[in-house]
Amino acid sequence: MKKQLTKAEEDVMLLLWQLNKASVAELIAEMTAPKPAYNTVSTIIRILETKGFVDHEKKGKGYIYYPIINKKDYSKQSINKLMEGYFGGSFKSMVSFFVKENNVSVAELDEILKEINSEKE
Numbered sequence: 001m002k003k004q005l006t007k008a009e010e011d012v013m014l015l016l017w018q019l020n021k022a023s024v025a026e027l028i029a030e031m032t033a034p035k036p037a038y039n040t041v042s043t044i045i046r047i048l049e050t051k052g053f054v055d056h057e058k059k060g061k062g063y064i065y066y067p068i069i070n071k072k073d074y075s076k077q078s079i080n081k082l083m084e085g086y087f088g089g090s091f092k093s094m095v096s097f098f099v100k101e102n103n104v105s106v107a108e109l110d111e112i113l114k115e116i117n118s119e120k121e
Contacts, residue, residue, distance in 0.1 A: 003051045004081070005074075008036075012044050013053060017071040021064050 005013060015030050016022060024042050028035050045065055048054040053074075056063040087094040099109065 003053075004078070005048075005051075005053070008044055009048055009051075009053075012041065012048065013067065013069075013071075013074070016054065016065060016067050021066040023059070023062055023064055027065075 012027060015027050019026065019030065022030075024038060024045060027045075028038060028041055045054060049056065053067060053069045054065050055068050056065045083089060083091060083094045087097065098104070
């Protein structure tokens with residue numbers, strides 16, 4: 001999976017990952033105002049199918065869409081691309097940047113390390 005999503009595609013995928021399965025109308029119902037037109041969301045879904053992120057099943061006269069790419073896998077790919085593109089592939093540089101930009105305290109860093117270590121056990 002090397003394809004990146006546009007902001008609009010990513011917004012639809014985030015909803016689909018949350019809902020697991022949904023029609024275009026159900027996706028629109030979950031969106032914040034101003035809601036996009038039905039045809040706009042339908043077009044985005046078709047693009048996501050072409051890119052291999054979404055598939056569908058027929059239900060009555062319409063379709064129900066579901067993700068075929070797992071959110072964790074896409075997140076990992078996106079983070080790796082961010083790290084390569086902006087931080088020269090250095091995880092340390094990326095983390096250092098986010099720690100500084102978000103004023104993360106030593107206590108918060110310690111908590112993060114404890115959480116990481118507990119997940120390894």
